[in-house]
Amino acid sequence: xxxxxxxxxxxxxxxxxxxxxxxxxxxxxxxxxxxxxxxxxxxxxxxxxxxxxxxxxxxxxxxxxxxxxxxxxxxxxxxxxxxxxxxxxxxxxxxxxxxxxxxxxxxxxxxxxxxxxxxxxxxxxxxxxxxxxxxxxxxxxxxxxxxxxxxxxxxxxxxxxxxxxxxxxxxxxxxxxxxxxxxxxxxxxxxxxxxxxxxxxxxxxxxxxxxxxxxxxxxxxxxxxxxxxxxxxxxxxxxxxxxxxxxxxxxxxxxxxxxxxxxxxxxxxxxxxxxxxxxxxxxxxxxxxxxxxxxxxxxxxxxxxxxxxxxxxxxxxxxxxxxxxxxxxxxxxxxxxxxxxxxxxxxxxxxxxxxxxxxxxxx
Numbered sequence: 001x002x003x004x005x006x007x008x009x010x011x012x013x014x015x016x017x018x019x020x021x022x023x024x025x026x027x028x029x030x031x032x033x034x035x036x037x038x039x040x041x042x043x044x045x046x047x048x049x050x051x052x053x054x055x056x057x058x059x060x061x062x063x064x065x066x067x068x069x070x071x072x073x074x075x076x077x078x079x080x081x082x083x084x085x086x087x088x089x090x091x092x093x094x095x096x097x098x099x100x101x102x103x104x105x106x107x108x109x110x111x112x113x114x115x116x117x118x119x120x121x122x123x124x125x126x127x128x129x130x131x132x133x134x135x136x137x138x139x140x141x142x143x144x145x146x147x148x149x150x151x152x153x154x155x156x157x158x159x160x161x162x163x164x165x166x167x168x169x170x171x172x173x174x175x176x177x178x179x180x181x182x183x184x185x186x187x188x189x190x191x192x193x194x195x196x197x198x199x200x201x202x203x204x205x206x207x208x209x210x211x212x213x214x215x216x217x218x219x220x221x222x223x224x225x226x227x228x229x230x231x232x233x234x235x236x237x238x239x240x241x242x243x244x245x246x247x248x249x250x251x252x253x254x255x256x257x258x259x260x261x262x263x264x265x266x267x268x269x270x271x272x273x274x275x276x277x278x279x280x281x282x283x284x285x286x287x288x289x290x291x292x293x294x295x296x297x298x299x300x301x302x303x304x305x306x307x308x309x310x311x312x313x314x315x316x317x318x319x320x321x322x323x324x325x326x327x328x329x330x331x332x333x334x335x336x337x338x339x340x341x342x343x344x345x346x347x348x349x350x351x352x353x354x355x356x357x358x359x360x361x362x363x
Contacts, residue, residue, distance in 0.1 A: 014047055015029060016029070034056075044068070050073070078254060092249055098249060107159070114163045118165050122163045122164060124164075125162040169241060173193065175188075176234060176263070178274045178284055180282070187219040187222060191203050192205075192207035197334070200258050202354075203262050203295070262294040293350045295351050296339050297358040300334055301332060302338075303361065319357040321342065323340065
């Protein structure tokens with residue numbers, strides 16, 4: 001999705017895909033192991049700036065690039081806080097940013113004590129590798145994550161897990177910002193995200209009933225996080241709006257993020273163009289909206305038979321104002337294979353059009 005923005009800016013984009021079957025291989029110059037420092041360095045020698053579309057590139061690979069003089073955005077010093085949730089919670093606490101009550105637990109007894117101190121329940125997360133609901137459990141006893149303690153010890157770590165209070169929240173929000181190396185930072189409107197089974201299903205922009213204090217606080221938090229961690233590129237800060245009117249940081253993503261896909265059709269500058277501007281240290285674009293509302297609905301899993309393109313005739317004819325984005329991924333239950341976006345002056349109409357188009361593409 002960065003390719004159209006790169007073409008419009010006249011930026012040559014080169015891609016190292018991790019495998020022949022990956023969606024990124026459609027635009028790849030090279031296929032190789034992104035966990036191998038020599039492979040990535042050889043690729044990086046032919047570009048001016050390196051960025052990435054997920055947080056799983058190992059620290060030693062990124063530091064090899066930096067040591068070789070290759071600009072990497074975001075850099076490893078920032079990215080480690082998106083790679084390790086324990087580091088993230090500790091650093092955000094140091095910066096005075098609002099987070100759920102949390103603890104680093106290394107034994108079942110420590111976790112049971114945390115649960116007892118938090119009304120008999122806790123959210124437990126594996127520090128590394130989890131996403132879209134993976135590596136996250138709500139528990140009422142340490143026995144419910146016994147295998148996580150065992151696995152953490154087996155892979156050479158000290159068995160530490162992240163325990164957090166079970167937040168009583170009204171809804172989940174996301175605040176996207178972009179920051180470039182010279183320090184300029186911009187924010188998009190705050191959005192509401194709807195999760196199904198731990199996976200983002202819908203995004204409404206701007207978040208209903210968020211104008212004023214809530215939007216200001218969310219933007220201030222995200223900008224402070226970007227500056228405090230030294231993030232360059234797009235940063236997504238996932239938030240809880242609690243029942244007692246607090247805003248708490250849940251997760252961070254240092255890249256274009258699913259909660260920002262609506263900006264491609266709903267904003268002056270979409271997140272993919274903005275990410276390119278940021279990592280190239282170009283002036284950042286405006287983040288104003290084209291209309292009052294934008295609604296994005298993820299296409300999860302794809303149709304039970306055939307492909308998304310098989311459904312285009314009916315979906316496009318029935319919903320001519322909706323934009324379809326097909327990721328070119330093979331259908332799989334729960335997998336994000338695309339999204340649709342509806343933009344307009346009426347929220348109910350935008351919600352209807354986006355959901356109806358998504359249904360026409362998948363049912």
